Amino acid sequence: MEEIRSAGTPCQKWYRSEWFERWVLSLLVVNIVVQIFPSHVRTVRDDPTPGNWMLLMLSGLTLMVSTAYMVRLWVTHLTATTPAEAVAPQAIPEHDIHAAIAAASDRIAAIKLLRDKHPTLGLVPAKNLIDAHTNP
Incomplete structure (x- = not known):
């Protein structure tokens, strides 16, 4: 084409x-x-x-x-809509990350909660944020 x-x-x-x-x-x-x-x-x-x-x-x-x-x-x-721009991982507030970790029973649930709160956050950046805050 x-x-x-x-x-x-x-x-x-x-x-x-x-x-x-x-x-x-x-x-x-x-x-x-x-x-x-x-x-x-x-x-x-x-x-x-x-x-x-x-x-x-x-x-x-x-x-x-x-x-x-x-x-x-x-x-x-x-x-047709233009896709929303992905949010930078640095723009995610710390309290949202800690709230997702506290409310979730495991790592995967925490990633899901964080992505539900910030829909334009990619899977890998959400995983990296959760991992960085759970593994000091």
Whole structure:
């Protein structure tokens, strides 16, 4: 999916982007709703042959699948959040570390309590903090 430029930095082709996929699919759904589906409905109304009914059902199925996929793409895009920055182990107050150790029955439970209190603290930094305060 990525190409490498001559300088070694990755670039993405414009037609392989999420932005392009969302908007092209949105335009396709609008085109199906405004032009294609009503045209097939009129054709079935004027000439109700099995072939015309098949085209109507196929365009309806295409509309449903395309709309579902488009909604999923837009919801994913609109609800995407940037991950919170990890907190530095030095920023964790001493009393939080001691409280986690005091409230826990073992080392693993203390690490869990400390990470519950500070969700952006990584597993290894939490382990190191607990170990540093339990092993003098």
